[in-house]
Amino acid sequence: MKLIRNPFKQKIQSVITIGNFDGLHLGHQRLIKALIESAHEFTLPSVLLTFEPHPTEFFSPQSPASRLMRFSEKWNVIKQYGVDYFCCLKFNAQLACLSAENFVKTILVDQFGAKKIIIGDNFRFGAKRLGDVALLQSLGKKYHFDVMALPQALYQEDRISSTRVRNALKIGDFETVQALTQNPFTLSGKVAYGDQIGRQLGYPTANIHLHRKQVPLQGIFVVRVHGLDGRILPGVASIGYRPTFHGKQIVLEVFLFDFNENIYGRSITVEFLSKIRDEIYFDSVPKLIAQIDSDVAIAKRYHATLLR
Structure with missing residues (x-):
């Protein structure tokens, strides 16, 4: 082409x-x-x-x-x-x-x-x-x-229209998105250096700058990642402004389970499977960590069902 x-x-x-x-x-x-x-x-x-x-x-x-x-x-x-x-x-x-x-x-x-x-x-x-x-x-x-x-x-x-796909993504209806496109919804980009907040919280993340004026979905999601040496890796992702830390730029952060490799600069594709919750503000870091613990547990249970 x-x-x-x-x-x-x-x-x-x-x-x-x-x-x-x-x-x-x-x-x-x-x-x-x-x-x-x-x-x-x-x-x-x-x-x-x-x-x-x-x-x-x-x-x-x-x-x-x-x-x-x-x-x-x-x-x-x-x-x-x-x-x-x-x-x-x-x-x-x-x-x-x-x-x-x-x-x-x-x-x-x-x-x-x-x-x-x-x-x-x-x-x-x-x-x-x-x-x-x-x-x-x-x-x-x-x-x-x-x-x-x-x-x-x-x-x-x-x-079927792009607007209808956007509306489905906005509410986390990935089943409808799949029906409208015959494909899972994905976002792609290069892993960039972040401010290491995730690592400080005990959940190091791969940060991907989306380079978009608007994104069609925000929140916390069950995901899997493609593009790393042919592997499909399970994880949980956040898309948003990180309100607890007063973020100004929207960013995609992915925590991969049982993964500890340097992938800065690598191009990856994040496939969205299920929405866990909306992004919310926490008035303390311990409360945020407790919620992340819960999000990770939910995502791991979801991935476990895919292996049955």
Whole structure:
């Protein structure tokens, strides 16, 4: 899969799908599979077109939607489908003001030579989201490309969306997240040096800076960690601001059971299995330690059930 940051340097013919693809839920997966099938049918390269930053981060920088995936996480999942080109347009004022027809003409037609465009049946595009499927089909006749509008993917009779995944994560409903995405929810990053608070409490943690404006979940969780020499390691994790210590930055901290290795700088993936509780403030360190003891015991019992 080739990354295209600036489409105006590319001139190809292709089959295209468009979207934010945050979380790669079943609706997204259906689009990508249709993209690959149509590209083979047309004997043309497949192009997945997405945007950075996420449009909500551009329009609402103070209160953007929490990201389910960072760019690197999205890239690693999408390349597994066999997409030829991953095009990431910079979402800025110029792109936000581009009319629906100009978006189609200058980018999809002139630069990517679109012969078929695959979208969901609720697709909106162009300035003020004025473009819809009907307009895209009309422009297809004008500029000689086909349009495939896939019906919305449903779960329990409701539309599958990134927002629905975020809502499930917010309440720790990982069963629904799994149903909507067919994958466990994970966060990835490099283990960084922290302030050693966990070690002082008797629970040394692997600290991962999330590099996100918002995160889709907070609290204490049962987890397992991937990425360390092929092992799957059980543990318990905290995502939050560490209110007992008046933290200002959100951080992911993972305590791995029966583990005492130096993994600073290593990239790991944390898989979330179950929520234990919300993050809360404790008025003394001994009370916090007692709660951590309880959290670890709960997590160990959960992991024990997985081995039965």
